[in-house]
Amino acid sequence: MKAFVATASAAALLLLAAGSVPYGRPAADTPCTGQIHTNPGFERGTTGWTAGPRIVVLGDATRPAHTGRAYATFAGLDVTRTDLLRTNVTVPADCDLTVRFWVRTTTTETSRSDYLNVGLAVTGIPPKTRFSLAFDGGSQWRQYTMSTGTATTERTATVSFVASETTGNGVTAFDVDDVTFTLS
Secondary structure, eight states, rough: HHHHHHOOOOOHHHHHHHHHHHHHHOOOOSSOOOOOOOTOOOOOTTTTEEEOTOOEEEESSOOOSSSSSEEEEOOOSSSSSSEEEEEEEEEEEEHHHHHHHHEEEOOOOOOSOOOEEEEEEEEHHHHHHEEEEOOOSSSOOOEEEEEEEOOOOEEEEEEEEEEEEEETTTTTEEEEEEEEEEEE
């Protein structure tokens, strides 16, 4: 009887093991879904980001964050300077990365001299500026979207926000929040 039970148990285990992975097919790869950045809304300061000076601030009643309590802010000093905020993420093979972000512009400027340039660089593709925003961006939060497209190999995607401000033409502050990095 013991031999029969042992044989039956071994056969059941073999059947379960064989049934869990179809014959001749490899295990499935990691799906291309979900948010992949650890700090898209700056709630943990600049964790996961490379940031220039005076980048992350807390929202308040007069300038609240898009969501949560923190957002990244650039320029706003009426001095000639450049601020940078950048991050890298890994895009698995055969996945597309969609980056969405919200921008608000507060300004006293009357002509275009202060800019927020937003770029997306992907391994193997020359970097380019996807958006160049100026004082006419609006004082309300506006959403923008950019995408990497798919490739057969894993890639690194770099998203950068570069704000340039010049002296003497008014003060412009660019606020950025909820930078989501979604695989599909």
